[in-house]
Amino acid sequence: MWTVCVPGWAAAVVAGALLLYGSIDVAYFARMMYTVAKARYFKKKVCIMDTTEVEAWCLVNDIDTLLYHMNNARYLRELDFARADFYERTGLYANIKAAGGAVVQAACTIRYRRFLKPFTKFTITSKAIFWDDKTVFMEHEFIGPGGFVHAIAVCRQRVIDTSAAAIAELLLQLHCGGSCKHPPEKMPPELELWVQCNELSSARLRAPTAPLPVLDTTHTLGCGEMVPAAVE
Template sequence: MNLYWRLLLVWLGARHKPKVTLGDTIELQLTVLPSDVDLNGHMNNGRYLTIVDLALVAYMTRAGFMAHALRRGWRPMLGGSMIAYRRGLKPLRRYTLRFAITCWDARWSYIRFEFVRDGVTVASGHAKGGIVGPRGIVGSAQMCEALAIDPVSPPVPPALAAWIEADRLLRASIETPTIDKECA
């Protein structure tokens, strides 16, 4: 239930913050709640991506896309993610989540996020997300049109390009599972 309260608070707060455009970075100031913590006494690894979803809601709201999407029955979906953990986040500790949509292709928007505590990055990663409508995937061109922005994406950063390629290879392995053959 606490995620619904946080979602509501983030969404309401985003409605009163300055507008952003794709490429801008936003920051959310958050606290590790007891319900975020696992048996090791720090924020559960699965909770990080759930918190990233909160930043996506704030970003879409501040970019003016949330209302547009809701009117058309569009909703965001995550297509993949990669996260690296450096240090744990302890209960009741404050931290900052930095979030930006850095670039896009015909189908996906690529996201960069960082969890920062006391000026130190404790976890960071990339994700790709898309928009799904009643008729299926909503392309990035439609998203850019809705936001009245240039549909030409900024360049893909090298680390992100490497992840995109790794993601492509992983998806290819889903089509032809190899784990049994590799471990035999």
């Protein structure tokens, strides 16, 4: 009969590793540190109007119970790494912190167009599509082989205790002296509709017993036409 002797220190290491992996998402934090370090020290700094890219793979720990494609929740997880890369390379996060502010994600909507199969390499693009004093709106695309956009997400990054518009303008001046393309002056139509949807939801949650504003839907909307203002 075989007897296996395991040193006490080895047993302690194994037990510690199991406890660590069972308590926190080690892979997430390790990858986040890698993403931030790579963006900070090894990637080129970019303008806040530029589009950044990060590459990733759909691995076995990303697939759903059908074992056929990437789990829907994993797309949102991947956005954390894409956003961290954008923050570091543009200097957005560092300048918000330097101004005494903070940034949190206030809303996110994702649309899935085609699933990503296991062991597929994909690219996530990130760009700022609009900002105001309180918010930076970002758009992300999941681009697979052949350039097909498998999913597209819109995120609302709420900036606290400082002005997002002032920080963005500062970054434009620091990076390119205002010589890059001009920032958007108004929201894209689809973004404005999305913001209206979020505001209606917020109003309902703040006053669940109060009547909601009623949108004027007496006429059919054409392509790109905005929803009329709410009628009290």
